[in-house]
Amino acid sequence: MLERVVDRLLGLPPAEGPPPVVTKELPIPMPDGVRLLADRYAPAGTTSAPVVLIRTPYGRGGLMGKIFGAAFARHGLQVVVQSTRGTFGSGGEFRPFHLEKEDGLATAAWLREQPWCDGRLAMAGGSYLGYTQWALGPYLDPPLEAMCLGITASEFISTFYPGGTLAADDMVSWSTLIGRQEQRFAALPNPFQTRRTRRAMTTLPISAADVAAIGKPVRFLQDVTAHAEPGDPFWSMVDHREEVAGLKTPVSMVTGWYDLFLAEQLRDFRTLAAAGRNPRITIGPWAHGEPGMLRVLVPDQISWLRAHLHGDSAQLRRAPVRIYLQGAGRWLDFDQWPPEETTAKPLHLQPIGGLGEDVPRDSVPAKFTYDPADPTPSVGGPLLTGKTKQRDNQAVEARSDVLVFTGAPLAADLDLIGEVSATIHVRTDLGHADVYVRLCDVDSRGVSLNVTEGILRLRPGFPESDVDGVVRASIELEPTAYRFRRGHRLRVQVAGGAFPRFARNHGTGEPLVSAVAGKPCRFEIFHDPAHPSHLTLPVFPG
Secondary structure (H helix, E strand, C coil), rough: HHHHEEEEECCCCCCCCCCCCCEEEEEEECCCEEEEEEEEEEECCCCEEEEEEEEEECCCCHHHHHHHHHHHHHHCCCEEEECCCCCCCCCCCCCCCCCCCHHHHHHHHHCCCCCCCCEEEEEEEEHHHHHHHCHHHCCCCCCCCCCCEEECCCHHHHHHHHHHHHHHHHHHHHHEEEHHCCCCCCCCCCCCHHHHHHHHHCCCCCCHHHHHHHHCCCCHHHHHHHCCCCCCCCHHHHCCHHCCCCCCCCCCEEEEECCCCCHHHHHHCCCCCCCCCEEEEEEEEEECCCCHHHHHHHHHHHHHHHHHCCCHHHHCCCCCCEEEEEECCEEECCCCCCCCCCCCEEEEEEHHHHEEEECCCCCCEEEEEECCCCCCCCCCEECCCCCCCCCCCCCHHHHEEEEEEEECCCCCCCCEEEEEEEEEEEEEECCEEEEEEEEEECCCCCEEEEEEEEEEEEEECCCCCCCCCCCEEEEEEEEEEEECCCCCCCEEEEEECCCCCCCCCCCCCCCCCCCCCCCCCHHHHCCCCEECCCEEEECCCC
């Protein structure tokens, strides 16, 4: 009965036949003598068959075992769920992202030697489980038969440091999760711990937020704050971008418009498509790991695995790109990303808070002051935890440290499908500053809902300024597919930060790991014919 309920919740057809055979705590040796524990889930009667490898730091039991172990096996897939180094009984130290390539290769070699494995391997999972696939897939020979990449990317550096800032909310949240995940009852909702973690994000220096959140240091937060400067080679082992185009394994992806890995995952998709690898991707209206996403991800991965391991190819007959158009309530299919019908059109910041297609007329720059002691707050967006996705921005827009530019009511529906970017001409008095841009949808009641956003950290000499000290800041916003309804207005926010989603800019240039004191920074945002600050929008006809 429980198995049927799980299948129903996941959108899977009822499984037939006896339950899978489960073998617990298989010790898999690593080259350095460490043993990593794994559980094997095999359909009844399996003698020798392909293996789907799941490598996870989140434990082999509980929800992880029920979904990626038992549910996959009930639908004909032999699965091995392995705890990564230093987690849930596996030996060694869990230092995230370190040794995943080496441990993955050793695990694959061991599996291929087992009599119950026919030599064919595939991988599945999402988030960190997806990263373990990228750490192995491009380097394995013979290659994997299939990869199922949910809410993940071939490199995590851009997610750690979006636009050169630190993703403080996500980094502190994840550090708290992994730092206490093996404690008793850690998987249960804990409002006290949630409040404590949120408060810890305000800790200075931010490298001490782990102790403030759970009372002990977490190695990952120490690493991510100590190696936050641009070009630090410490994270080179996290970056597998150069291997993407050469990947020979068939790939299926699932992500969401409010997932923190969205931009990087779409970059991987474009790279694979350009190399002729024929990947597929599904993008829905989800944040990272929410139930709706899980319900789509699991059938997608099972169907992809069955197609490439068992020849069940019925589910392969679909377009390479399937996306949900927000605001329209529709799923759309395309042959490529971005859709070839999309046209890039500029939307200019205008004097006195206006927004329109015309190049602005002569005007004085708009001004505001960003104070790291009272950082501009973040609201919603693509976060790992907390209040994610779309939220009302009116309270933030009323602050004196946020500039707001609003267009006229739309005469017809406007669809944006594709990549969004901003060019902001800015001058600051400190040189060390962040430029944050957010696009919002304002309805007839004045409710302002965030659609997409981006940030760029400025440093003295980067980007280069003109003779008047004005910097041309090029900012990549998150990709989107969104319908602005007739009568709604587009609104652009410009600010000096969005905290705690992004770590505050102290204005001093002091390393993030030790920064405590800060200086207020004065901004001038230019919007004149010589400095036409604007967004570039992907307008889709129809």
